[in-house]
Amino acid sequence: MRYWSTLALCALAWGCSKKEPAAPETPAEGAAVEAAAVEGATGAEAPAADEAGEAAAAQPAPEAPPAVGGTTPAVFAALSAEHTVAVSGFEGLDGLAAQVAKLMAELPEPLKADMQEELPKGFDSLVERMGFDPRDRAAWATVGLDPAAGVSLAVDLRLRLVNSAPLPVLLARVSDRGKLVAALERLDPAFDLALPETDGVARLTTPDGVALLGTRGDFTALMPIEDGVDADAARAVFAGWLKASDPPLSKAEGLAPALEMPGAARGFGVVLTRALLQVAPEPPPKVFADFYTARFPALSLSVGADLKSGRLRLQGDPAAVKALRQILISPHTAPALDRFAQTAGLVGGFSINPRELFDGVVALIPPERGDVQGQVLIGKNAVPVVLGVSLDDLGAALSGHGAVMATASGLMTPGDKPLVVALGVADEEVMDRILPVALDRLAAQGEGTREPTKFGAIEGHILKTGPRPTFVVRAGDALLFGPSRTAIDGAIAMGAKPDPARPRLSFADGAFYGLAVARGLFDALAADDRLGAGEELAAVRAFWDAHLGGSLSIALRVDDHGIVASGPAAALLLGTGAAVAIPAFTKYINRSKAAQARLQLGQLFVAASLARMEERPLSAAPLTPAADPCADGGDGSYEATAATWSHPTWKALGFAPIGKQYYRFAFEPGEGQGFTLRAVGDLDCDGVQAVYAHGTDAEGQRRPDVEENPLE
Secondary structure (H helix, E strand, O other): OOHHHHHHHHHHHHHOOOOOOOOOOOHHHHHHHHHHHHHHHHOOOOOOHHHHHHHHHOOOOOOOOOOOOOEOOHHHHHOEOOOEEEEEEEEOHHHHHHHHHHHHHHOOHHHHHHOOOOOOOOHHHHHHHHOOOOOOHHHHHHHOEOOOOOEEEEEEOOOOOOOOOOOOEEEEOEOOHHHHHHHHHHHOOOOEEOOOOOOOOEEEEEOOEEEEEEEEOOEEEEEEEOOOOOHHHHHHHHHHHHHOOOOEHHHOOOOHHHHOEOOOOEEEEEEEHHHHHOOOOOOOOHHHHHHHHHHOOEEEEEEEOOOOOEEEEEEOOHHHHHHHHHHHOOOOOOOOHHHHOOOOEEEEEEEOOOOOHHHHHHHOOOOOOHHHHHHHHHHHHHHHHHHOOOHHHHHHHEEEEEEEEEEHHHHHOOOOOOOEEEEEEOOHHHHHHHHHHHHHHHHHHOOOEEEEEEEOOEEEEEEEOOOOOEEEEEEOOEEEEEOOHHHHHHHHHHHOOOOOOOOOOOOOOOEEEEEEEOHHHHHHHHHHOOOOOHHHHHHHHHHHHHHOOOOEEEEEEEEOOEEEEEOHHHHHHHHHHHHHHHHHHHHHHHHHHHHHHHHHHHHHHHHHHHHHHOOOOOOOEEEEOOOOOOHHHOOOOEEEOHHHHOOHHHHHOOOOOOEEEOOEEEEEEOOOOOEEEEEEEOOOOOOOOEEEEEEEOOOOOEOOOEEEOOOO
């Protein structure tokens, strides 16, 4: 990916600010100016007046308030509704640059000092490096770029070579290609642009290699050619893509909720589900792919330069919206569960529909998979068995709302976090009747006990089913669970006194998930500083005070078009969601691969034990295959064939897994009936092996299994 260093440099010239030439007085004048710029830049025929007017309408003046539904990014008019996999970018570059300059100026002195080596004059260093002030809209004309349209990165299914993922392209609206190349040459003399050939493609030499340049619609597209890529084949697909005429993404039928975004100076991104699945390494079965791409056709994000406007949306069709409401939106009024949160803390909230949850889940499973729907319904019927109370009683007793609360001291505590969980109570009488029954059933299943206790004058319970007890009490319209009596007492005390500084949750307007953080949390963390991050926390506080004010609440909601988060929630949910979901997903993938080793070792252990009992000789089988799957740029996996398992021991044990494998296997005979089986793998190819081992001693008794996997 060495070309991305060059493209990042281009993006700096394209993407750090947002000022376009002064807007003309009338839409007609704007269309004429834009058409003339396009014709001068590309030598192509000027777009029709209605097309130019449409492009201008997609770029409102930054001072105008955005429409309620937002606008569609201008680059969408140059992309395909059918073949686009994903697109991301920045519009209003001058406005973004102004916001960057403002944020850099507001940084605490310790963080400014960290930037001195790279940017000794702060933002002014960027201005010197670029050769113009990116906050000045008119100045962008000196490098031949339209800051309102910005710069975008797109992936299209047709830009794919044989057995490869699609090659990404950068797009920008260029008013003067000569000025752009001259600006790049000032950054590095290695930049050199050749004249376009008959296919309309020009060759751009960069400090790191070669890229292809061409025009699609009124945008200039740049596609890098990396080492190992067939340059002729890449040129052919790129030239074909430039000339292809198909319905634009900006007019994709039914996708307006995902494609229309608030603001003018903004970062944005869109993923189209149907196209994405066509390039997935392991696409799901067709029945699932067809079903879910219809239910959830697109995911989009827009974040304003000021971080206060934005939208994160998972678009759903009417059937999906109905099912989501069945699953997530409770018919009961939400109790004020945030009243139990500490002032210096955070609270996360969620909502489900206790009466229709399982029916909603079934509605989000393809009808052709009745077996999976049946498993969900089995789960529905299992709940009363597990808890000992009926679904009707649960639906009546619980409001369907919950909250998880953490304090600053709790977050600083190593190991398990002392969290308090609150569940909303809709009918206190029913809850008081079923709670002891449910706790007794859970205690019996966990081979533990339930003991009555009191929290002040309130009757409560202690559930002892593991190394630590759980304390349970109903406090008015909330059921509290905590790891200690102190935690529960603290929550009850907080709930008894109003405090405007505590983090606040809201389940209004279809909200089903929320996260609220009090500014006091950062004060408490900085005061304690067991994390050793006082300067960083000071920077967070400074940013918080300048841009967010008091406590911050973000929420996901179900509306008529799917799931949505608006305002600062869009940026923060994206960041926090990625921070949580990416490691969790990676761990899930690693565990699913480790399951392969566990399953195959289990089969081998049974076969080897039987062979020992029958006194069949088994010789040592070295690690198979012998070659390291991480060698020579490998990814830790290998394709096994029957020939892989040609050793006599593997044949004697009937062991011959075929296809993609993640672990290598070895057999080591021991004294008497003893033996050891090992599975070894390095899924991230960092040189640290995961090892699983099963074996017996000389008497044939199974030794404790070994599981050492740093990725789990």
